[in-house]
Amino acid sequence: MELLCLEMDTIIRARPDPNLLCDDRVLQRLLTIEERFLPQYSYFKGVQKDIQPFMRRMVATWMLEVCEEQKCEEEVFPLAMNYLDRFLAVVPTKKCNLQLLGAVCMFLASKLKETRPLTAEKLCIYTDNSIRPQELLEWELVVLGKLKWNLAAVTPNDFIEHIVKRLPLPEDKLALIRKHV
Amino acid sequence: MEQYSILGRIGEGAHGIVFKAKHVETGETVALKKVALRKLEDGIPNQALREIKALQEIEDNQCDLKPANLLISSSGHLKIADFGLARLFSEQGERLYSHQVATRWYRAPELLYGARKYDEGVDLWAVGCIFGELLNSSPLFPGENDIEQLCCVLRVLGTPTQDTWPEIVELPDYNKITFKENPAIPLEEIVPDTPPQAISLLYKFLVYSSKQRCSARRALLHPYFFSSPLPAHHSELPIPHLGGHPPRQRLQPPSLDLSVDLPLQNNVVDPTLLQGHATCL
Numbered sequence: 001m002e003l004l005c006l007e008m009d010t011i012i013r014a015r016p017d018p019n020l021l022c023d024d025r026v027l028q029r030l031l032t033i034e035e036r037f038l039p040q041y042s043y044f045k046g047v048q049k050d051i052q053p054f055m056r057r058m059v060a061t062w063m064l065e066v067c068e069e070q071k072c073e074e075e076v077f078p079l080a081m082n083y084l085d086r087f088l089a090v091v092p093t094k095k096c097n098l099q100l101l102g103a104v105c106m107f108l109a110s111k112l113k114e115t116r117p118l119t120a121e122k123l124c125i126y127t128d129n130s131i132r133p134q135e136l137l138e139w140e141l142v143v144l145g146k147l148k149w150n151l152a153a154v155t156p157n158d159f160i161e162h163i164v165k166r167l168p169l170p171e172d173k174l175a176l177i178r179k180h181v
Numbered sequence: 182m183e184q185y186s187i188l189g190r191i192g193e194g195a196h197g198i199v200f201k202a203k204h205v206e207t208g209e210t211v212a213l214k215k216v217a218l219r220k221l222e223d224g225i226p227n228q229a230l231r232e233i234k235a236l237q238e239i240e241d242n243q244c245d246l247k248p249a250n251l252l253i254s255s256s257g258h259l260k261i262a263d264f265g266l267a268r269l270f271s272e273q274g275e276r277l278y279s280h281q282v283a284t285r286w287y288r289a290p291e292l293l294y295g296a297r298k299y300d301e302g303v304d305l306w307a308v309g310c311i312f313g314e315l316l317n318s319s320p321l322f323p324g325e326n327d328i329e330q331l332c333c334v335l336r337v338l339g340t341p342t343q344d345t346w347p348e349i350v351e352l353p354d355y356n357k358i359t360f361k362e363n364p365a366i367p368l369e370e371i372v373p374d375t376p377p378q379a380i381s382l383l384y385k386f387l388v389y390s391s392k393q394r395c396s397a398r399r400a401l402l403h404p405y406f407f408s409s410p411l412p413a414h415h416s417e418l419p420i421p422h423l424g425g426h427p428p429r430q431r432l433q434p435p436s437l438d439l440s441v442d443l444p445l446q447n448n449v450v451d452p453t454l455l456q457g458h459a460t461c462l
Contacts (some may be wrong), residue, residue: 112225112234120223137224144225152234
């Protein structure tokens with residue numbers, strides 16, 4: 001018997017569970033829960049005076065870049081965007097704080113989803129040190145409070161495997177299809 | 182924190198200390214967990230965030246009451262399990278999903294009419310279904326699909342009216358489907374040869390209006406539990422075989438060649454051999 005400890009510095013992940021993916025109740029429940037986590041309405045029309053749609057696009061692009069460069073789990077970015085939108089739907093925010101908010105949202109999403117989450121220090125470096133770790137931690141509490149600590153949002157990513165499973169797709173193309181969605 | 186007064190310490194784990202406390206305003210007893218912030222530079226520990234997520238999920242979930250989720254421990258205690266998403270590992274692939282069907286049989290009528298908001302009444306309905314099944318040794322409402330499930334319930338309880346079920350008009354699927362009107366069938370006919378006290382208790386659970394179903398606490402005071410046969414102490418219950426697998430021979434029917442020519446003793450079956458096969462023992 002192999003007695004060597006073969007633990008490596010890789011992250012062990014569970015294989016997709018067909019029992020979860022084939023059960024319509026799971027999909028049904030995801031759809032129900034999803035509604036609870038959708039931002040109430042278009043905040044550019046009401047809550048936000050300073051922030052414009054193009055600014056959201058800019059911060060989103062930056063967040064995606066950080067997530068990709070840090071090789072974050074795929075669900076981190078959409079989850080962080082969900083936090084960002086939900087926060088902006090209720091709190092009037094200055095545009096100078098938008099990147100800070102984006103960083104906090106990635107910070108939280110990464111903590112919830114990843115084995116080795118992004119550190120405050122790393123995130124601050126990605127803002128070119130325009131924010132300080134201390135600010136990030138203070139805003140973390142603010143964001144958590146405004147989101148009522150409800151972090152387990154359902155994101156579009158959660159549906160991918162369920163949909164793929166229900167489509168008549170050729171086995172050999174599956175990896176490619178997943179990549180493109 | 183000012184909202185709570187600490188009553189004592191419950192336990193201590195790797196990530197923090199748990200206290201027993203009282204919410205001053207409501208008097209509700211709660212557990213408070215004090216989480217150690219060991220790595221200050223990374224803010225709220227992900228452990229804590231995930232624990233909160235888990236607690237929210239528990240709060241969300243109604244337990245899925247059905248016979249398959251009721252276990253009797255080796256000490257005779259009833260345990261409610263939820264194998265909602267677990268599957269029996271079976272070599273016959275086609276049996277894997279059978280539990281999905283089973284869950285439907287215990288689903289409260291408001292859920293069948295698409296209710297989004299529901300309460301503990303759905304569990305009380307399931308309790309009624311399970312109680313009836315125990316009395317009858319077969320499920321009360323074995324619907325093959327959701328529509329048929331409603332039919333099964335309506336056939337026994339009678340088509341609901343504004344009187345028997347005032348809330349029905351607010352349910353999402355109320356207008357989507359109508360059933361031929363039929364009167365209720367007395368439960369005595371559905372669960373024959375059952376003592377009147379048991380029937381009376383069953384009537385308390387199998388009520389259309391969720392609010393009118395008998396609460397678990399009140400049900401325990403029902404005369405059924407105070408009339409013969411009285412409830413058994415858990416130590417008196419027939420319990421599952423200790424130590425895992427029962428002896429092999431019990432799985433096969435006792436093979437005995439009964440013959441009138443042999444002495445009587447040879448023809449008497451050892452009762453222990455029959456336990457798995459005869460429900461009367």
